[in-house]
Amino acid sequence: MSRDWTRELLDAGLRRDLPACWAAEGLSQYLDEDAVLGLADRITSLSAPGSRLVMDFVGRSFLDSPVMAPMLKLFLNRGMTWKYGNETPEELFARHGWHADATRLGVAGKRLGRWPLPDAPRGTPGVPQGYLVTAVKQSTVK
Template sequence: MDHPVETTALLVAAMRAEESIRSDRLFEDPFAHDLAGEAGRAALRDYRAASGASIPIIEVRTRYYDEALLRAQDAGITQFVILAAGMDARAYRLPFRSHARLFELDQRAMIEAKARGLSAAEPRCERHALAVNLADDWPAVLLAAGFDPNAPTAWLAEGLLQYLEASVVHGLFERIGRLSARGSVLLYDVVGEALLSVMRESVLRYMRELGAPWIFATDDPASLAAAHGFQTEITDASVIGNAWGRWPFPATPPHVQGVPRGYLVEARKG
């Protein structure tokens, strides 16, 4: 696969595969190695060469959202939607209840590639893989597949927003808001403006050349969901990374301005 979106998904899978074999791993994804393939491992080598360092943001956010999805399930939610699911294998590796329904939305090539990588595996819940571009009318596709807008839903938009224009981001949240019943949970991550501005030019250039530039950032991540009736809880990735003993530098207090930050958001409607 040589589409930029597909390559970034393989890159993330390769990172998850590496994490899964660490003695101090934050999670275990037994499917990530096969899903990444040689293309994903090559992309990871190129990314590491460009970055010159390794900050475990992918690893930290993966565990954070693993736990958040299971908290939603413990609260009684049985309907889940993963937007731009990529090589996400949570339907296969998390202890979802068998009657839970999980909808994965992504482009057709991605859906088909993941199907090949998981051909020998069985999901642990009722999984629906929907081929659709998020720029198109994906709510109609979701509803046609049996999504119930009257049931509380746990939404996940992981590693997605930084690739979108601001207008597309706001349109995405507006659609989610319309489809979310009271009690729904919305999980997403946002790049802070200072983080985007201080990223190594070699990394930004690598992403641009890949065709997947980072273009969206904000230091007001709560407003994205709050505008649609959600109450938000914001976590600085460096804070939880330090709590788990895996962040390479100390967390900076939230009142300090101009600090590079990545935000992890857990929002609830009603």
């Protein structure tokens, strides 16, 4: 990530010694893998134990799906290239010292009565997946 917003947050009063709450919606798919890993590094460096995170991810299955290809092509034509997908985004944050869980968007949508399609388990061939990650920063990196 090219811009150093770390300094801006600290200058604005963010305290690394107090838990923070992070929310990132509709971001990771527009970044490349290095930028997503850098984002995780930066959030972790700014987060005290007990900090919380909510972030959504599309799965690689979404980016590779023939069903989604027309939509992704439309996005590309409008300069909105989707680059990053991850089928196990909770592992990304677990490696950074967070206790992380990923809920498939279909599961979350069904719970809220807003998902009209059948929910397909993770890894179902041909089914694009998306995930909602919730995480809590642990006191030590494992």
